[in-house]
Amino acid sequence: MTEAQVPRQPHAFTLWREAQDTRTRSPLGGIYYLLAWLLTWIFSDAPGALLVPGALGIAMFALLLALRLLHRLPQEQTSQALNRWLNLHWCLILITALSWGLAHALAQHDPLLRSSVIIATLSTIAFSTAMAFNFAMRKKRAMLALLLLYLPGLLVLALAWREQYAILITLSFYLSYLLLVLSRSNREYHNTLALELQLLDQQERLEHLSRTDSLTQLGNRYQFNSLFPLMVANAQRQSQPLSLVLLDIDFFKRINDEYGHACGDSCLSDFAERMRQNFRRDSDALLRLGGEEFGILMPNTPLEQACQRAESFRQTLVQQGFNIAGNPLPLTASLGVGCFDPQRDHDAAAFFKRVDDALYLAKGAGRNRLQLA
Structure with a gap:
């Protein structure tokens, strides 16, 4: 996109910048969700016995990855078009987070996945950390994504808390830390965005001055x-x-x-x-x-x-x-x-x-x- 195509209105520019950042950061995460489930399944105690859930998981994460990649930014850079794109892309992000949360819960619950449960748990930590740092532009939606990543697995751990209380407490503390990090990342993102808007405003003022006769206010x-x-x-x-x-x-x-x-x-x-x-x-x-x-x-x-x-x-x-x-x-x-x-x-x-x-x-x-x- 050329500089002339960048929206100049503050609200439209904010949505455009958010859409650009979301689009840039989204595909890589989709790839690692697929790889994480593939490793969790392959390194389980009995991959053959888990063929159906393994194949379903691969199909699900591959489909979500494809939808992320195919969801192109709109040609029309209006507030309405950008809002629609962001809402739909966040639906894909939240569905992916819920899918992984359920996969982590399955790894915690199924004895056949006991050997690879550490892979699922470490992946949950990695995905949630990335969410807190990379998708902080929408604080409430990012919080919801963190909860979808964590809560299914925490619920399974809570049901067997006598054996799993150490992991349960550790993951709960880390979740609380990520929520604090998310709030800070959200402030930093919007502070940076505010600076961009100030620079855009100054650029428009300078451009106006360069094209306007100061005495008559006509074009020069x-x-x-x-x-x-x-x-x-x-x-x-x-x-x-x-x-x-x-x-x-x-x-x-x-x-x-x-x-x-x-x-x-x-x-x-x-x-x-x-x-x-x-x-x-x-x-x-x-x-x-x-x-x-x-x-x-x-x-x-x-x-x-x-x-x-x-x-x-x-x-x-x-x-x-x-x-x-x-x-x-x-x-x-x-x-x-x-x-x-x-x-x-x-x-x-x-x-x-x-x-x-x-x-x-x-x-x-x-x-x-x-x-x-």
Whole structure:
């Protein structure tokens, strides 16, 4: 998965990280459950006499292993899809834990497995330790898995406590220790996850700053350079119109020279706000390309519609002007408008040059006018 496919919403990212960790840590455990039962059966006193339970155990753990391996992560990285995947995978984990708990109980109870009961007991300790350290992301579910691993065997030991009290007490103490370890592992996991979320938030903030003009809060030239070629390629692939409007505030240098740069900054901010009010579609990309030059990318917009909206914006500027300390100041703009044409524009750079040339024609013809590319 690429970085762009990682969910950005905190809740979805938390579920995605948990699903990734669960998926990574799950298959190896499934293999060792199968091996542990195979060793318990083979090294019993009479493997032949235990052929049926031995074969059933192998079939059960092999099936659970296959289900774990085949349970792929969802393609759709939404909270709902990830939650469904986690719930189903935890069902497999809990069923496996219960199956091993019953296998351990059988080893404790059946005299034919007396020679290999130590294998089953050591395997139970190993599986429960791995559970406490590797699956602590869901504390309650991991606790349930630990109990399913231990309780069947402890119950059999309790029924014969006079002979087995030493093992019963030892395993009970170790279970209590694992529950404490699980709580600590759960805290450490979520602390690490919280740090990841903080880093993700900082990365998004830095990315936003790198793509946003700090004065106008419009997209900056970097964002335009990243977005424009993609939108041109998409328009060409889907045979949909893509219009580009380039705007240049007329005689902006005069505003800076006569009224100061603070006034010029205020003018730029006001101009950007007028753009937001006039070009309100979510699909429109409003950008400050540098200095007093701005741009608007209008996907799925034919040339005639783009011209109408651009001309309406130009006329609104003429009517409203700009206010300085209560005194009105004329504010106009020159505009170049074009629509991507595969026959004339062999790439994004050619399309931009054609519209930019139209903008310079509008400025050369007296400014405060719109020129078609």
